[in-house]
Amino acid sequence: xxxxxxxxxxxxxxxxxxxxxxxxxxxxxxxxxxxxxxxxxxxxxxxxxxxxxxxxxxxxxxxxxxxxxxxxxxxxxxxxxxxxxxxxxxxxxxxxxxxxxxxxxxxxxx
Amino acid sequence: xxxxxxxxxxxxxxxxxxxxxxxxxxxxxxxxxxxxxxxxxxxxxxxxxxxxxxxxxxxxxxxxxxxxxxxxxxxxxxxxxxxxxxxxxxxxxxxxxxxxxxxxxxxxxxxxx
Numbered sequence: 001x002x003x004x005x006x007x008x009x010x011x012x013x014x015x016x017x018x019x020x021x022x023x024x025x026x027x028x029x030x031x032x033x034x035x036x037x038x039x040x041x042x043x044x045x046x047x048x049x050x051x052x053x054x055x056x057x058x059x060x061x062x063x064x065x066x067x068x069x070x071x072x073x074x075x076x077x078x079x080x081x082x083x084x085x086x087x088x089x090x091x092x093x094x095x096x097x098x099x100x101x102x103x104x105x106x107x108x109x110x
Numbered sequence: 111x112x113x114x115x116x117x118x119x120x121x122x123x124x125x126x127x128x129x130x131x132x133x134x135x136x137x138x139x140x141x142x143x144x145x146x147x148x149x150x151x152x153x154x155x156x157x158x159x160x161x162x163x164x165x166x167x168x169x170x171x172x173x174x175x176x177x178x179x180x181x182x183x184x185x186x187x188x189x190x191x192x193x194x195x196x197x198x199x200x201x202x203x204x205x206x207x208x209x210x211x212x213x214x215x216x217x218x219x220x221x222x223x
Contacts, residue, residue: 008150032210043200043214044153087152091210096141096160097168098210102152 001026004090006101014109017078021104023088024070032091033064033071037084038103044087047073078108112136116201116215123191123222131186131218133201139213140206142184143168144176146197147217153200159184160206191222 033050088101155168
């Protein structure tokens with residue numbers, strides 16, 4: 001079983017739609033969580049960290065559910081420019097390593 | 111301020127050839143990482159370093175060696191390239207000391223024939 005699992009998609013949504021992705025992690029010692037965005041043939045870039053109480057950044061909302069061991073990303077009012085692959089990233093406590101999911105691809109159509 | 115710079119951007123090797131990928135960062139970051147990215151498998155950690163002169167194995171270290179002789183540079187070596195090492199390689203750095211925000215380089219596309 002992969003340490004971090006994501007639905008690969010693609011999620012194909014119209015502009016203005018709301019879309020949500022989930023990511024599950026297997027190690028209960030995971031302590032830090034992030035969402036990265038990766039455009040085609042580019043490097044990943046941090047989208048947002050995920051805090052225990054949930055957090056929002058503009059149209060993006062991230063939530064953590066420790067009991068069920070998953071994190072989520074909600075995108076409201078989707079834009080064409082949101083088309084990308086979204087990577088779920090987890091850090092295990094007392095480790096310097098970040099574990100990446102294989103990503104969920106989002107396509108926003110006009 | 112260039113951030114994280116990787117060289118080369120593209121390379122084609124024949125099986126058995128060797129090469130070194132260079133990663134340089136100008137942010138005075140403590141931690142540096144090498145990842146490879148393959149379709150459907152996400153980024154997998156090859157080796158990492160938590161400071162000058164230190165290196166450690168990641169998830170997929172076989173066939174690779176690394177060195178961190180200077181804080182700003184992290185080198186990834188392939189001694190005898192194999193077709194299975196065809197991939198996109200990303201270097202990343204982070205400030206360390208509990209701060210794990212990764213800054214990535216632009217990537218190196220390596221093909222081994």
